[in-house]
Amino acid sequence: MNNTQLAKRIEELSAKLKPVPSEGIRIDFNSFTEPEQLVLLKNLELQDKYGSRWPHEVIVANRELIVKANEIASKRATELFLFIMPRAFMLDEVEQYFFKMHFSIFLESLTVCLKNVKKWSEKDKADFLRDIKGKDETDEEKKKEKAVHGEENNN
Amino acid sequence: MKPWQLNRRVNRLSQEITDPVKTETKIDFNCLSEPERQLLDKVQEIIDEYAPASPPEDVIEKNADLWYKGLEIFARRATELFVDIMPASLCCDELEEWYFKIYFHNFMLDWLESIQKLREMPKERRDELLCERKEMGMLDRLFRLPRSRPQTTKDPERNEET
Numbered sequence: 001m002n003n004t005q006l007a008k009r010i011e012e013l014s015a016k017l018k019p020v021p022s023e024g025i026r027i028d029f030n031s032f033t034e035p036e037q038l039v040l041l042k043n044l045e046l047q048d049k050y051g052s053r054w055p056h057e058v059i060v061a062n063r064e065l066i067v068k069a070n071e072i073a074s075k076r077a078t079e080l081f082l083f084i085m086p087r088a089f090m091l092d093e094v095e096q097y098f099f100k101m102h103f104s105i106f107l108e109s110l111t112v113c114l115k116n117v118k119k120w121s122e123k124d125k126a127d128f129l130r131d132i133k134g135k136d137e138t139d140e141e142k143k144k145e146k147a148v149h150g151e152e153n154n155n
Numbered sequence: 156m157k158p159w160q161l162n163r164r165v166n167r168l169s170q171e172i173t174d175p176v177k178t179e180t181k182i183d184f185n186c187l188s189e190p191e192r193q194l195l196d197k198v199q200e201i202i203d204e205y206a207p208a209s210p211p212e213d214v215i216e217k218n219a220d221l222w223y224k225g226l227e228i229f230a231r232r233a234t235e236l237f238v239d240i241m242p243a244s245l246c247c248d249e250l251e252e253w254y255f256k257i258y259f260h261n262f263m264l265d266w267l268e269s270i271q272k273l274r275e276m277p278k279e280r281r282d283e284l285l286c287e288r289k290e291m292g293m294l295d296r297l298f299r300l301p302r303s304r305p306q307t308t309k310d311p312e313r314n315e316e317t
Binding site for chain 1: 173227230
């Protein structure tokens with residue numbers, strides 16, 4: 001099978017898979033160790049009880065459980081991502097090295113960035129968000145204008 | 156509760172839940188759409204047919220579309236899960252989530268660009284690169300590459316370090 005034939009067959013498969021909406025993705029609960037499951041179940045219990053509005057005293061009383069559950073979830077999601085991506089892209093040894101390197105740089109840069117963003121005042125954050133949203137809206141308007149003028153579809 | 160108190164309590168909890176039995180992280184199969192499941196079932200059928208050995212080359216060649224699509228599903232879903240869980244786990248607000256997405260997007264672009272360059276490289280140069288990295292013991296080591304910091308704000312004085 002040559003590359004064109006393969007690409008065509010994959011496109012056909014993509015078309016078959018496309019119309020089905022996804023309800024989000026989860027980690028298989030059985031993947032967690034028993035103690036991890038207990039921490040997560042305790043969190044789910046609180047989630048069921050208080051929904052999205054947890055009283056302050058409940059948060060304070062269960063802080064370590066919340067932090068630990070978040071840590072478990074992020075560790076597992078990262079583990080899965082780092083396991084699947086090199087295999088899915090069929091990376092060899094050198095390519096895996098570059099994958100790990102770029103991922104490590106991403107995490108480090110993100111950590112530095114979030115640490116700094118946390119220092120911003122609420123007002124600065126709100127102003128900046130407004131700027132971003134304003135820019136997004138302007139971009140959307142420009143896109144619409146372009147579509148009207150036929151710039152995007154080469155009409 | 157002070158941060159050090161919280162740390163102590165989280166550490167204590169970590170010790171309590173440390174399990175010597177390591178478990179593999181898997182995607183919940185029920186989250187996949189019906190067509191995705193059917194495709195992965197087909198791939199699994201082929202794998203099972205030849206297990207414990209790998210399926211022969213010609214069988215893989217014949218079903219290459221299923222193989223590649225299956226890998227794409229896993230990669231896409233693992234990415235979706237990562238992008239979904241990480242900002243929530245880090246308790247990111249809207250702005251922090253925005254930065255997370257930007258950094259992740261840039262990581263993917265940088266990485267894919269490097270893979271493209273590596274794959275265009277002549278085999279000899281690539282082997283040389285591998286040898287060099289191995290000799291220097293760098294394959295298992297990571298380091299920070301110096302690079303220019305992105306401009307993350309309209310006002311550099313306000314957030315100089317970001």
